[in-house]
Amino acid sequence: MPDLISSIEYLQDLPLYKTEKPYWCMLTPRDGFDPDQERLDNLEFEIRDGITITDIRDSKENFILDKSGFQVLSHESEISSFDTKEDVDNYKAETMQVLKRELDAVFVKTYELRMRKNIQIDRSVMNIADPLLYEGPARGAHNDVTYNSGPVIINRYLSDEEKETYLKPGYRFRIINTWRSLVANLEDRPLALCDARTVAPDDFVAADRIIPDRVGEVYYLTYNGDHRWCYLSKQSPNEPYLFIMYDTAPGNNARCKFNA
Template sequence: MPAVQATLEYLQKLPLYEEEKPYWCFLPPHEGFDPDALRVDNLEFENHLDIKIEDIRELGREVTIDNYGFEVLQHQSEFARFDRARDVEQYREETEALLEEKMGAVHVKCYDSRLRKNITFVRNALDLNDLLLTEGPARGAHNDITYESGPIVINRYLSTDAKRKFLRPGYRIRIVNTWRTLNPLLEDRPLALCDSRSVDPEDLVAADRIIPNAVGEVYYLTYNPNHRWFWLEKQTPSEPLAFVMYDTKAGSHARFCPHVSFVNPNASQGAAPRESIETRSIVITKE
């Protein structure tokens, strides 16, 4: 199908960020907390209009994680809905088996997942440990891991035995996301993926993402007209996307993949709000 022209959200290039590191602090709702009175981030985004987003289907088999940073997998999940925490746990296990098979991995550890729905949430309580917690689409083009936070994540989530076995020469370690729509046919708020080969190092801005008991670091993307964006038109649940966030192997291949959802100009009127599940996994292969 022809490419679409859509609006994408980027981090602004502010002088502030030369003196103050971008940050986002997640504070669960609680009595006395007013997010309008207490600023919990210093992130300022801007919309860029008429960005060309090409359809992955036009590229065929040349699209792989190694050369583009993303890939479309063919896989039918056992789960169409998530009503119990155990469903999410089993989906994580299913994802581990999927990535092991598709990437020829010797070890996969799915350490995080996130349910999302494109609706407005109003709530007075939030539990980040709830596997059924559902959030809205994430803001701003970003990459979930940086070159600094990658080793920290790997050390945090690999078992002692796995670290002893795999943290040595001969193994390649990647952090890979999967993203699956739960809509029978996705129209609302699809995901756009950026070819990492079109990203200059100075386009990436490291930002702290602070949650209770942990601090992570992500990259936000600033605008560059050379960025090349892709999406999967009419994505179905059996077409999960896999894309790399971090890679210990040096070289010119894709080692990250900025991404962001966008308003689909081709969506039919009254299209169902996007629902999706994403995972984050440590994937280890032999070099």
């Protein structure tokens, strides 16, 4: 398929963010508080039109995790539906095995799964602990983990025994996102991925993501004409993406990757 000319939603490069950190809150409903009436963030996005999004269907072997920050796998999942918690648990266990094999890792642990539909989901209450929760498309070009939040996530989800075994010199930690289409041929709103080699450190902005039991941190992306955006035309469920969110290895390898 030909490349697309489309739009990407970026965080605006506002003077506000020099004195006030970007943030988004998801607060527990309470008496006197209406999340539909009171603003819960200071995020201001802009739509950049005329962005070329390159189809990598015939060149996907040129995009690998350590260079571009993402790659396409060939893998047929044994999980065909996500109707029960057992389905989710089985998919997470399967994903651990895929990552262990593909990354030649000695240890893999999955800590979160998110399912999305290409519809606007309006709700005043959202239970993020519900394993069967569906969300709408995420806003803004972003990366879910920062250099600050990566170590926090690792410390939160490893057991004491796992920390004793792996939190020592000689081990490399990576936080990887896997993304798989749930439809046979994805043509409506495919995931766009920004080649990590085209992103400069000044392009991303740390933002707080505030939920009832903790504060996390993500990166949003501001516009740079050098960004190279990619997608995989007619992506099938057997062609999942891997993309890097955090990497402890120093050097020229991709250490985070933005998607929209």
